[in-house]
Amino acid sequence: MNYANVFGRTQKQFDMTMNREKITVADFFNSDIKYNVFFRRNQRSTTPQGKVRFFYAQSTPIHIGTIFVLNGSNFIVTSQDGIESDIYFTSIAVRSDMTYKVKTDKGTASIPFVVVSDKWTVAHGTITQLYGAVALYTGYNSAVENIKVNDSFRGFGNYYKVGNTFKNNNLFYMYLEQTQAPIDNYKMKYTGVTSFDLKESNTYQLTYSVTNNGNVVENPHISYKSSNVEIATVDDNGLMTMLQEGSVDIVASCGGATCTTTMAISDTTQKVNYTTSISTSTDTIKIGGSYKTLTCLFADKNGQDITETVVADMTTADFTWTCFIDGTEYTNDSMVVWYKGSSTNSKRMKLTSAAQSYLAHTITIKCTVNGVTASKNLEMTE
Known part of the structure; x- marks a missing residue:
C-alpha cells in the first residue's frame, strides 16, 4: 500500500495500521525517548536512497529537526505534513552522512549532519573526498549554537573552516570553506592522579587529553616511557604497573608533543615478620x-x-x-x-x-x- 492510500483513514484504521506495522525508533540525543512510526514508499517508486517516508500519530513529539536512529543509522527529519488529517503526520527523514564534533559547556558532542554540495546532495554511500565548499545541515539544538564562524573542521579528506551558519524551519545549516590545513600543533595534558598506594592496587590506567590546533584528538596514538622500570612500568596501552615505593617520571608522547608526569608511589601495607x-x-x-x-x-x-x-x-x-x-x-x-x-x-x-x-x-x-x-x-x- 502506498502512502496515498492513507488519505481519509479514520482513527481506527490508522491505529490498526500502526499496530500491525509499527516500528519503534530511538531519539539520537536521548535513547530513552522512543517514537512509534510506520514506513511507506511514495506513489511512483521507492523513496530515494538515503531517505525514508514515515507516518506517526500527531501526539508523537517528532518535529522538523528531530534526529532518530533506525537500524544503526541516524536520520534527520526534514519535513512534516498533516495531509489534511488531524490524526497523523507524515514526514521525510534523510540519513546522516557524517558527524561533526561540537564543543559544549559539558564537553564534546557528536552531531549528525547531512552533506550538500553546490551541485548535488550526498544522501547515500560513504564520503571519502570532497573538494571546494561544502554545505551541511542538521536538526537545530542547543549544541549547534556553539558552532562559530572560522571554527576549523577536518574531514572528507580535506581541511575546512566554518564560513557561515543559519537556522531555517528548525534546521541548522553550516557552510564550510576548504582552506589550507595548518601545521600540526599537538598538545598533551595528563588527566589522572599522581599519588598511589600499593596497598590499594599495583596497576593504574593512565589518561591524557590530546589536542591538535585546539581540536580534541579522538583515540590518540600515545607512546609511553618510564624513567625507572624498577619502580614502575607502562605498557603500550598506558597501563602502569607499580613495583615498589618511590618516585618515577612517566613520559607520554603523541604527534611530537610530550608530557612528563612525576608519580609518587607509597606502600602503607602493614609489614609483618611472623x-x-x-x-x-x-x-x-x-x-x-x-x-x-x-x-x-x-x-x-x-x-x-x-x-x-x-x-x-x-x-x-x-x-x-x-x-x-x-x-x-x-x-x-x-x-x-x-x-x-x-x-x-x-x-x-x-x-x-x-x-x-x-x-x-x-x-x-x-x-x-x-x-x-x-x-x-x-x-x-x-
Whole structure:
C-alpha cells in the first residue's frame, strides 16, 4: 500500500495500521525517548536512497529537526505534513552522512549532519573526498549554537573552516570553506592522579587529553616511557604497573608533543615478620557437640612463639575467622555457630545437627590477620 492510500483513514484504521506495522525508533540525543512510526514508499517508486517516508500519530513529539536512529543509522527529519488529517503526520527523514564534533559547556558532542554540495546532495554511500565548499545541515539544538564562524573542521579528506551558519524551519545549516590545513600543533595534558598506594592496587590506567590546533584528538596514538622500570612500568596501552615505593617520571608522547608526569608511589601495607597457626585441643569436631576453642598463635622467623607480644596491640576485629567444607565456604551457614573466645586471638565454634550429612568430612578453619592466613583441618565426627 502506498502512502496515498492513507488519505481519509479514520482513527481506527490508522491505529490498526500502526499496530500491525509499527516500528519503534530511538531519539539520537536521548535513547530513552522512543517514537512509534510506520514506513511507506511514495506513489511512483521507492523513496530515494538515503531517505525514508514515515507516518506517526500527531501526539508523537517528532518535529522538523528531530534526529532518530533506525537500524544503526541516524536520520534527520526534514519535513512534516498533516495531509489534511488531524490524526497523523507524515514526514521525510534523510540519513546522516557524517558527524561533526561540537564543543559544549559539558564537553564534546557528536552531531549528525547531512552533506550538500553546490551541485548535488550526498544522501547515500560513504564520503571519502570532497573538494571546494561544502554545505551541511542538521536538526537545530542547543549544541549547534556553539558552532562559530572560522571554527576549523577536518574531514572528507580535506581541511575546512566554518564560513557561515543559519537556522531555517528548525534546521541548522553550516557552510564550510576548504582552506589550507595548518601545521600540526599537538598538545598533551595528563588527566589522572599522581599519588598511589600499593596497598590499594599495583596497576593504574593512565589518561591524557590530546589536542591538535585546539581540536580534541579522538583515540590518540600515545607512546609511553618510564624513567625507572624498577619502580614502575607502562605498557603500550598506558597501563602502569607499580613495583615498589618511590618516585618515577612517566613520559607520554603523541604527534611530537610530550608530557612528563612525576608519580609518587607509597606502600602503607602493614609489614609483618611472623607466621601464624591455629591451635585446637584435638583434630576433630563433634557434630551437635559443644563449642570448640580455636586459638591463633604467632611465631617469629626462628619459630619462637611471640603470640603474647603480637596480640598485645591487637583487637578481635583484627582477626577474620572462616570455615570451608569440601572447598565451599560455610562461615555464615546456620549449621555453624560462632562465639567469642576467651582472648583476643581466640574464637569458639560448634556444629549443629544440621551438619550431619557431612559426617566424616573435613572442615577447614581459617584465620586471617594482617594479610597472613593460617588454616586448620578438623575431622567432623558424631
